[in-house]
Amino acid sequence: MSFRLIKKNVNFDFIGKQKIFLIISGVFVLGSLISIALKGFNYGIDFAGGIELQFQFKEDPGIGEVREILKNVGFGASSVQRFGEAEDKEYLIFLKAEQLEKEHIDEASLAAFSVKVSDAFKAKLGKDQFGNEKVDVRRVDMVGAKVGSDLKKSGLLSVIFSVILILIYIWFRFEYKYAPGAIIALIHDVVITLGAFSFLQKEFNLTILAAVLTIIGYSINDTIVIFDRVREDVRLRGGEHFPNLVNRSINETLSRTILTTLTTLFVVVSLFIYGQGVIKDFAFALLVGMVSGTYSTVFIASPVLLVLHERENKKKL
Amino acid sequence: MRFFKWRVAVVFFVCLVAVLYVLPTFVPVSKIKPAWLASIVPHDKINLGLDLAGGVHIVMGIRKEATLEATAQRDAEFLQRTLKEDLVEKVEHIPKTAHIRVIAKSENQIEEIRNQTHKAAWYFATNEINGKEIVFKYTGEYEAQVVRQALDQTVQRIGNRIDEFGVAEPSIQTQGKDRIVIQIPGYKDPAAAKDIIGRTAQLQFRMVLGVPTGQLTREGKPHYDARFFIDEKTKNRVNLLQLVEQTQKENNLFFKEAGEKDKTEQTFSEFIQKVNKALEGKIPKDYEVLFEKQENEETGEIVRIPYLVTKEISLTGENLKNAYVQPNPQTNEPVVGFQFGGAGSKILADLTRSENHGKLMALILDGVIKSAPAIAASLTNGSGIITLGSGTYEEKQKEAQNIAIVLRAGALPAPLDFLFERTVGPSLGRDSIESSQKAFMLGCLFVIVFMLIYYSLSGVVAVIAVLLNVLFILATLAMLKATLTLPGIAGIILTIGMAVDANVLVFERMREELDTGKTPSAVIEASFTRAWLTVLDSNLTTLIPAFVLLKYGTGSIKGFGITLIIGVVCSLFTAFYVSKLIFTSVSKGRAMKKLYV
Numbered sequence: 086m087s088f089r090l091i092k093k094n095v096n097f098d099f100i101g102k103q104k105i106f107l108i109i110s111g112v113f114v115l116g117s118l119i120s121i122a123l124k125g126f127n128y129g130i131d132f133a134g135g136i137e138l139q140f141q142f143k144e145d146p147g148i149g150e151v152r153e154i155l156k157n158v159g160f161g162a163s164s165v166q167r168f169g170e171a172e173d174k175e176y177l178i179f180l181k182a183e184q185l186e187k188e189h190i191d192e193a194s195l196a197a198f199s200v201k202v203s204d205a206f207k208a209k210l211g212k213d214q215f216g217n218e219k220v221d222v223r224r225v226d227m228v229g230a231k232v233g234s235d236l237k238k239s240g241l242l243s244v245i246f247s248v249i250l251i252l253i254y255i256w257f258r259f260e261y262k263y264a265p266g267a268i269i270a271l272i273h274d275v276v277i278t279l280g281a282f283s284f285l286q287k288e289f290n291l292t293i294l295a296a297v298l299t300i301i302g303y304s305i306n307d308t309i310v311i312f313d314r315v316r317e318d319v320r321l322r323g324g325e326h327f328p329n330l331v332n333r334s335i336n337e338t339l340s341r342t343i344l345t346t347l348t349t350l351f352v353v354v355s356l357f358i359y360g361q362g363v364i365k366d367f368a369f370a371l372l373v374g375m376v377s378g379t380y381s382t383v384f385i386a387s388p389v390l391l392v393l394h395e396r397e398n399k400k401k402l
Numbered sequence: 403m404r405f406f407k408w409r410v411a412v413v414f415f416v417c418l419v420a421v422l423y424v425l426p427t428f429v430p431v432s433k434i435k436p437a438w439l440a441s442i443v444p445h446d447k448i449n450l451g452l453d454l455a456g457g458v459h460i461v462m463g464i465r466k467e468a469t470l471e472a473t474a475q476r477d478a479e480f481l482q483r484t485l486k487e488d489l490v491e492k493v494e495h496i497p498k499t500a501h502i503r504v505i506a507k508s509e510n511q512i513e514e515i516r517n518q519t520h521k522a523a524w525y526f527a528t529n530e531i532n533g534k535e536i537v538f539k540y541t542g543e544y545e546a547q548v549v550r551q552a553l554d555q556t557v558q559r560i561g562n563r564i565d566e567f568g569v570a571e572p573s574i575q576t577q578g579k580d581r582i583v584i585q586i587p588g589y590k591d592p593a594a595a596k597d598i599i600g601r602t603a604q605l606q607f608r609m610v611l612g613v614p615t616g617q618l619t620r621e622g623k624p625h626y627d628a629r630f631f632i633d634e635k636t637k638n639r640v641n642l643l644q645l646v647e648q649t650q651k652e653n654n655l656f657f658k659e660a661g662e663k664d665k666t667e668q669t670f671s672e673f674i675q676k677v678n679k680a681l682e683g684k685i686p687k688d689y690e691v692l693f694e695k696q697e698n699e700e701t702g703e704i705v706r707i708p709y710l711v712t713k714e715i716s717l718t719g720e721n722l723k724n725a726y727v728q729p730n731p732q733t734n735e736p737v738v739g740f741q742f743g744g745a746g747s748k749i750l751a752d753l754t755r756s757e758n759h760g761k762l763m764a765l766i767l768d769g770v771i772k773s774a775p776a777i778a779a780s781l782t783n784g785s786g787i788i789t790l791g792s793g794t795y796e797e798k799q800k801e802a803q804n805i806a807i808v809l810r811a812g813a814l815p816a817p818l819d820f821l822f823e824r825t826v827g828p829s830l831g832r833d834s835i836e837s838s839q840k841a842f843m844l845g846c847l848f849v850i851v852f853m854l855i856y857y858s859l860s861g862v863v864a865v866i867a868v869l870l871n872v873l874f875i876l877a878t879l880a881m882l883k884a885t886l887t888l889p890g891i892a893g894i895i896l897t898i899g900m901a902v903d904a905n906v907l908v909f910e911r912m913r914e915e916l917d918t919g920k921t922p923s924a925v926i927e928a929s930f931t932r933a934w935l936t937v938l939d940s941n942l943t944t945l946i947p948a949f950v951l952l953k954y955g956t957g958s959i960k961g962f963g964i965t966l967i968i969g970v971v972c973s974l975f976t977a978f979y980v981s982k983l984i985f986t987s988v989s990k991g992r993a994m995k996k997l998y999v
Contacts, residue, residue, distance in 0.1 A: 196820040200593040223830040227823035243954040247947040295959045298951055302944035313936040341910045349899030352845035359841035364892055
């Protein structure tokens, strides 16, 4: 026995209510842009440059003790954070390039930073009864300022490049009037995802960039499915009033749109629940981007298509 | 559907191959039973990336300005020697630049200086002329060449040292014009790794012991053969390789080569010490055994050839001023030219005195013999050439370049910057694998249950397609020897969600087509045909950013791009080949009355 989420011949009036949805989107996009302009991004060291260490302790020394040890080896300027849950006994220690400049720490001494700090922890905490160290260096990331800005540049380029390539593809596969809607919806999703990261000041790093690119690829899927259907419906009943036809196409593909989004969200949510560190943030970015992607397909891409269609008709007259 | 049986055969064949490829990743080949299965299973495993296996990833950059400046300092000395004394008042390197200033004795000699300089070295360009002063700079082409050389010699130096530790498959690659990427998966000691990478290499020249072959050189000196030596007591001719191999066997002394299973955790220098200890009394006491490493280009097999060299270090790289590939003035074939300065040129003159002619001299970089040319002439002014043996022009050119790189690596340290480091401890990698396995299971379970409830029997087809999809992705990864990274796993999990999409599109189509009152088999055919273009379009657009990731991404992000691409291609295959086949076979077997979707 199977069932349906969306009833047969359902016909929501998406197009008629487009103004409300455009306003909602406008608010979110504007909010995102304002946040990006005012708060900026909390760049991870991938982009900002600097060093980040992740330590796990056998017995929690407490954040004060960690700071004290860092101060003793001359890295008192580093930021210290708990990582994960308290029972993980894990700490993140990082120094970003801008702090380095302030403290006059050059990149050469930074290369020795991780060794110095872990030696200091080992010396201070000693060994357990089995002769094992009480501290475990989980991860060391060091990114030179030059590499950081290179990565930032190539990251931005890759986003722009992807969008342009998709624009060309859609232009080529569909007619001209379909392309802008798809691209505006794409940019909408990217801006909202970036806005969420800026607003929550979540760390923005290479993995998140990969997530943004994934969103670009994913969000366009929905749009293509609907546009494909519009094109098919144009062939089948070309005489129909175009806005009605688009509305019909959206409704016909509605259950697919919701189902696919749901199944993909399932797996993204499971990544969010069980993923650690970067993967958790990666999943978060996808969550935001996918919800926005589904929304924008229905409420952004199609109205833009209608506007362009009308303009095309006016020209013909 | 035409060729139905063939299609079924294709699917079964692909599944079989996929299972065979995935097997070694989960079960060690030695544990696969029965034996015939183990023998046909491919040995390629899915490699775990640094973030999963733990290890060190370091990127270093050549300091271009400093490298060029050091080169200009040497070239100023070279110009000083080359330009006629009656022309030149002074040749000096301008500090903090790669420029050389030549001050002429009189203004009208500038043109002559310029001509002589360009004749002696093609790579100089005139920067400015100001009265009696002329300033030379390097051509852009030469600057690039200098940086390239610095890059090559650093790769040589680091490769030589990392080898010493025999760790699992270290990789040292150049990136772009001036960067070096070093990856050592599974390496536990990042501090030691950095030490190796940062340390200056030691270049030594030592005399090699051998026996006269009976043939004579042109000037009537004997040729020496380093494969044998004369035992001092018995006066017998001893085969060195046999002796060393026998001694290794008797004392159970073996060195794990990179990639081999680590049993003893010893470094290569510890290994050499032990071998020499065991050889004591069997070889002349002023000599020790060192090895030359040779790699078979086809099989990748590593052979280490022993040489007996003096314990005394005759000459070090400290006094080596320069080394380069140049054409032999007589034969025009590529040779290695080198230049010693200071005390070095005196020692060199002594080493190459006529009684040593025909003997071999070993070039040793960090304890590894790199080349052992025969001494052919007395070198009295500190400079000389190394000619290459037999081979084509290209082979000689390559060999000459290799030797020049070794010499430079030991003498002219290239200034380096640490640009990027990522070290992941093994414990973090293990935790990451564990948590992504959980996420994978949970995601799969969600999708399977949902599809079964929502589409009933057709849902079963979707589930089969999705599971096969995962199998095919893993098999392709193994086949391509691709590296699985943490974002890569996220990519696979994500593809599960996306692979369902193709099925959902088809099933939703089926429901619509069913409403028009078609027969089940007509519905199946129509749905797959109509959904195909849509799915193709949407998958191709997913591929666009995935390829961009591949192009711009680094390390683990690249891994994500790879899995995404493989995932998209596999999901097209499972949805439109496998799923369709299942539907057709079911509707074909008996006249299907109802399509459960």
